[in-house]
Amino acid sequence: xxxxxxxxxxxxxxxxxxxxxxxxxxxxxxxxxxxxxxxxxxxxxxxxxxxxxxxxxxxxxxxxxxxxxxxxxxxxxxxxxxxxxxxxxxxxxxxxxxxxxxxxxxxxxxxxxxxxxxxxxxxxxxxxxxxxxxxxxxxxxxxxxxxxxxxxxxxxxxxxxxxxxxxxxxxxxxxxxxxxxxxxxxxxxxxxxxxxxxxxxxxxxxxxxxxxxxxxxxxxxxxxxxxxxxxxxxxxxxxxxxxxxxxxxxxxxxxxx
Numbered sequence: 001x002x003x004x005x006x007x008x009x010x011x012x013x014x015x016x017x018x019x020x021x022x023x024x025x026x027x028x029x030x031x032x033x034x035x036x037x038x039x040x041x042x043x044x045x046x047x048x049x050x051x052x053x054x055x056x057x058x059x060x061x062x063x064x065x066x067x068x069x070x071x072x073x074x075x076x077x078x079x080x081x082x083x084x085x086x087x088x089x090x091x092x093x094x095x096x097x098x099x100x101x102x103x104x105x106x107x108x109x110x111x112x113x114x115x116x117x118x119x120x121x122x123x124x125x126x127x128x129x130x131x132x133x134x135x136x137x138x139x140x141x142x143x144x145x146x147x148x149x150x151x152x153x154x155x156x157x158x159x160x161x162x163x164x165x166x167x168x169x170x171x172x173x174x175x176x177x178x179x180x181x182x183x184x185x186x187x188x189x190x191x192x193x194x195x196x197x198x199x200x201x202x203x204x205x206x207x208x209x210x211x212x213x214x215x216x217x218x219x220x221x222x223x224x225x226x227x228x229x230x231x232x233x234x235x236x237x238x239x240x241x242x243x244x245x246x247x248x249x250x251x252x253x254x255x256x257x
Contacts (some may be wrong), residue, residue, distance in 0.1 A: 002107050003137045005029060007055065008044035013069065013092035025136065033219065038064055039107045039138060043080070045070040056085045065106040107138065134191035142198035142205055149207060150246055160246045161216035165204040168238040177200045182231040186223055207246070216243050
């Protein structure tokens with residue numbers, strides 16, 4: 001799940017994207033205070049106005065990619081926005097599917113800055129890393145974090161569990177995706193800050209740090225029970241999962257619903 005922040009007012013181009021975010025977690029804000037954990041920021045040139053240069057410079061301090069949404073499609077304006085440091089210029093109207101492709105390209109490309117890295121940059125990230133619940137990351141980041149965790153556990157006297165949640169319903173893949181996103185809301189608020197979560201298609205991947213098999217099953221039962229009580233009262237969606245202890249082993253052990 002990639003975190004997209006939109007710095008804008010309620011402009012028409014936002015509506016289809018926010019209503020059908022799919023693999024993105026979208027936040028629309030009118031305040032120029034962006035989280036250091038955002039994967040990408042969309043900035044309305046019309047809304048930002050004279051603060052556009054400062055806003056882009058702020059994001060570059062965090063190495064966060066940004067795209068400027070503008071109604072001015074002239075070459076001079078495009079050159080101007082790229083000169084300010086924007087990574088992409090997007091001119092509406094644009095369909096949600098094309099916008100998603102642009103965002104995937106932005107979030108999958110490393111952002112380079114002319115400024116040297118220093119401890120102050122990491123301090124700013126720490127200050128912005130607020131909120132409770134599981135840490136939500138994109139799928140490619142999750143795989144790298146998993147590799148790191150396997151190495152980390154070789155040196156620590158701790159256990160961790162890898163959980164794969166699966167969702168099945170007769171209502172079709174679109175509804176399954178909705179159930180996944182609703183399940184993610186429960187995971188994000190009920191798990192610990194040290195746990196890691198990612199959406200992988202119509203599955204949910206979770207790393208429970210410091211948990212043994214008994215503790216992992218307790219967490220899973222609690223999360224599924226909360227999900228059923230809030231979003232799956234008619235039990236139209238069947239949630240199953242697999243769980244294994246993270247180690248050098250490659251064998252999965254299916255668990256009961």
